[in-house]
Amino acid sequence: MKAEIIAVGTELLLGQIVNTNAQTLSVKLAELGIDVYFQSVVGDNPGRLREAIEIGRKRADLLVFTGGLGPTQDDLTKEVLAQYLNRSLIIHEPSMDKIKALFSERGTHMVESNRKQAIMLEASEPLHNNAGLAVGVGVVQDGTAYLLLPGPPRELKAMLASSADQWLRQQIGNVKPLYSRILKFAGIGESNLEDQLLDLIEQQQETTLAPYAKEGEVALRVSVKAESEAIAEQKINAAVIQIKERVGHHLYAEQDIPIEVTIHQLLRSSRRTLASAESCTGGLFAELITSVPGSSGEFKGGVVTYTNEMKHQLLGIPLSMLEGDGAAGAVSEQTARLMADNMRQIANTDFAVSFTGVAGPGTAEGKPVGLVYIALAQREKDTAVYELKLGGDREMIRLRAVKAAQYRLWQALTQ
Structure with missing residues (x-):
C-alpha cells in the first residue's frame, strides 16, 4: 500500500509551527509496512486542498490528513473531502455528547462552531479522540482510503495508538511490516x-x-x-x-544514539575516567559528555583555557611555548599535547582530551581558520596529537573538532 501524508494548515506554510506530525506518521506507517512516497503541506484554502486531494489520489492508495478538524472557520478538511467524495456530513452523537458534557462541566456556553468537531462523513468510521474533542474519520471510496486525524500532536499520537491504528490494520490486511x-x-x-x-x-x-x-x-x-x-x-x-x-x-x-553515549558506556564498563582541557571549543566537549545521565562517575571535569594566561596558570603551559619569537604558539601540536598531558595528571584520570585551534571568524597567530589540534592522553601510553583542517562556520568547526576527538577516544576505548 502506498500512502501520502497531507498536512493542512496555513501556519505550517508560514513556518509558525514545525510539522512534527509528518515524522510521527511516517514512523507509524513504516512500522505497518505502508510505504510513504509523498508528503504535502497545504494551507487552509478549499480550492488548494481539493487540488491536493486530486493529486494525492492519483499516486497513493491511502491519503492521511492531519489538521483542519477543529471548530474554526478555517478548519475545512472534512467539508472539502465530503464535497469531493459527494458525501453528506453528519453529527457523530457520542462526540457531540462529549463536547456538551465538557462545556457543562466548565460552566461555559458552547458556541455553534464547536459542533464542527463532532461532524463526520456519512458511511464512514468514527475514530475516537481520547486526548481532545475532534472526532477522526476513516473512509474508503473507489479503492482509495482516507484517514483524517487531528492536528495537535498530542491528539494525533493518542489516536494513532488506538482507533486509527485499528482502522489502518483493517485496510492493509496481510501487508508485511x-x-x-x-x-x-x-x-x-x-x-x-x-x-x-x-x-x-x-x-x-x-x-x-x-x-x-x-x-x-x-x-x-x-x-x-x-x-x-x-x-x-x-x-x-x-x-x-x-x-x-x-x-x-x-x-x-547498532542503535540510534550519539557517540558520547557509547563513550560513557565504555568508560563505565572498563572503570576508567576522563577529563578535558578546551580552548577553541569553549567547553563543547564537556557539554556533550555531561549531557549523558550519570556521566559524573566517569567524567571528572574539565577546564576552558581560552587565553594564554589561563593556559599558563591552570595547565602550566610555559609562556615561552605560547608567546614570543620562535614560540610554537597556542595553536600548535606542542601546546595541544601538553594541555592533554597536564590535564590528565591534574585530574588523575585515565584519559584526557585537549583542543586548541582557530574557530574563526578571523585568523589567529597567522594561522588559518579551521586549523585545530586535538590531543588524547592516556595512562601509561604515549599521547597522540591530531591536526585537523576543518571547514564550515565557527559553530561547525567547534562541533566537528569535538566529534573528531570523540571518535579518537572511542577508538582508544575499544582497543
Whole structure:
C-alpha cells in the first residue's frame, strides 16, 4: 500500500509551527509496512486542498490528513473531502455528547462552531479522540482510503495508538511490516561510507540500506519487510555482517544514539575516567559528555583555557611555548599535547582530551581558520596529537573538532 501524508494548515506554510506530525506518521506507517512516497503541506484554502486531494489520489492508495478538524472557520478538511467524495456530513452523537458534557462541566456556553468537531462523513468510521474533542474519520471510496486525524500532536499520537491504528490494520490486511536497525558511524563522512558500501546499496533487494548524515556522525538504516521480527532479524544480521567487514572500524553503535553515549558506556564498563582541557571549543566537549545521565562517575571535569594566561596558570603551559619569537604558539601540536598531558595528571584520570585551534571568524597567530589540534592522553601510553583542517562556520568547526576527538577516544576505548 502506498500512502501520502497531507498536512493542512496555513501556519505550517508560514513556518509558525514545525510539522512534527509528518515524522510521527511516517514512523507509524513504516512500522505497518505502508510505504510513504509523498508528503504535502497545504494551507487552509478549499480550492488548494481539493487540488491536493486530486493529486494525492492519483499516486497513493491511502491519503492521511492531519489538521483542519477543529471548530474554526478555517478548519475545512472534512467539508472539502465530503464535497469531493459527494458525501453528506453528519453529527457523530457520542462526540457531540462529549463536547456538551465538557462545556457543562466548565460552566461555559458552547458556541455553534464547536459542533464542527463532532461532524463526520456519512458511511464512514468514527475514530475516537481520547486526548481532545475532534472526532477522526476513516473512509474508503473507489479503492482509495482516507484517514483524517487531528492536528495537535498530542491528539494525533493518542489516536494513532488506538482507533486509527485499528482502522489502518483493517485496510492493509496481510501487508508485511517494516523492520529497521540504525547503525551509527564516526570518523567517516556520508559520501565515503556510501562509496564503501555502494555495491551493497545498488544490489539491495529485500534488505535496503540508506545512509544519512548528522553533523560529525553518519547513520545507516538497514530495513527489511518480513513476516515476523525473527525473520527480519536474520536478514538484517546478514547485512550487518557484510557492512562490518568493510567499515566496522567506524561502527560505534547498532542503535540510534550519539557517540558520547557509547563513550560513557565504555568508560563505565572498563572503570576508567576522563577529563578535558578546551580552548577553541569553549567547553563543547564537556557539554556533550555531561549531557549523558550519570556521566559524573566517569567524567571528572574539565577546564576552558581560552587565553594564554589561563593556559599558563591552570595547565602550566610555559609562556615561552605560547608567546614570543620562535614560540610554537597556542595553536600548535606542542601546546595541544601538553594541555592533554597536564590535564590528565591534574585530574588523575585515565584519559584526557585537549583542543586548541582557530574557530574563526578571523585568523589567529597567522594561522588559518579551521586549523585545530586535538590531543588524547592516556595512562601509561604515549599521547597522540591530531591536526585537523576543518571547514564550515565557527559553530561547525567547534562541533566537528569535538566529534573528531570523540571518535579518537572511542577508538582508544575499544582497543
